[in-house]
Amino acid sequence: MESTEKALVLKVGRFREVDAWVRLFSPRKGIFTAFAFGGSVSRRRFLGCLDPFNVVNFKVKHEAAKGYTYLLEGSLMAAHPRLRQDVERLGMAVNCIKFLEAAHLGATGSEHAFDLLMETLDALEQAEQPSRLLPLFFRARMAFDQGFKPELSHCARCGADVALQGGAQLFVEQGKLHCGDCRQWGHGASVRLSSPSLDVLQAVCELSPLQWAGLAVSNQARMECGRALDLFVEYHLGLTWDHGSFRRI
Ligand SMILES: [Zn+2]
Structure with a gap:
């Protein structure tokens, strides 16, 4: 055929x-x-x-x-000629592809993942100074697009606006945010996400990869988002980063 x-x-x-x-x-x-x-x-x-x-x-x-x-x-x-010539761009592109290969769940959903990967590669190719966070954002968006996106603005238990409290606790297994008052009611591994980190994750979901380059991300937000995403990907996709590639656990 x-x-x-x-x-x-x-x-x-x-x-x-x-x-x-x-x-x-x-x-x-x-x-x-x-x-x-x-x-x-x-x-x-x-x-x-x-x-x-x-x-x-x-x-x-x-x-x-x-x-x-x-x-x-x-x-x-x-x-994508620049991707192949520039070691830094190449490294980030390879990282995205390694994650895609490890996390990919078959033909279903491929269309969406393909578009996201193409836009990410275009961003890596075109940006004068591509953000070093592009692979992190790509992983976040892939994980969220596969149905694991937590509600990022309100407490899952009482509905409080978490931005007003300066952040919230993300309970990784349930994929839920709890405000400070409801924190004691969550189970399992959790990470603190301050308001700027929640804003970054929200923007990663809403904006296209070409627009991610313009996101201002503080060191604290980078660390919080990175830590949350590592735990999230490990729990929900069963993947961990190990010696230069993603490994199923
Ligand atoms: Zn609450």
Whole structure:
């Protein structure tokens, strides 16, 4: 069966001199691996396509009996040249992709995750000085988009406006905020989020990645958000950062 698939190239490996395997992420199929025979030499069929962070329209053939997917040809739609040349941008982009690969829950929801990743890569590519917090914001938005977003403005128990109290306690397992008066009623691991941190998380949910660069984030908010998100991702997605990659726990 043949189809056309728009996909982001995540990784390319060569084998048998002229052949390649390509790890791809598409809004329709999620993450998958396909073979490109003659991929290393065929300039005609894969001109400039087989490099990480390229967005390519591939003609794809799936052989259900063997369970293999083959790339027949590709046309380049977008590239991210600065990402590949600038070590700092590259590191942040790789971090986002590692998280996506670890957290990704299959084809369902891929369309949304694809759009978010593309916007994040565009922000990393285009910004004159990309915020070092982009990978953190990407993880937060991915986790929140998968249905784990806590209500960030009111106490889950009494409904008090937590901004008026200067912040609240986030109970990680229930994904709920409790105000100071209701703090004793929460269970399990929790972290304090001051008002500026709650504002940052709210903005990360509402704004696009291109707008994240403009967010002012204090050191305290960065530490609070980072700590909350690590616990959140560990509990809800079962992932922890370990020696340069995300590991299932
Ligand atoms: Zn309360």
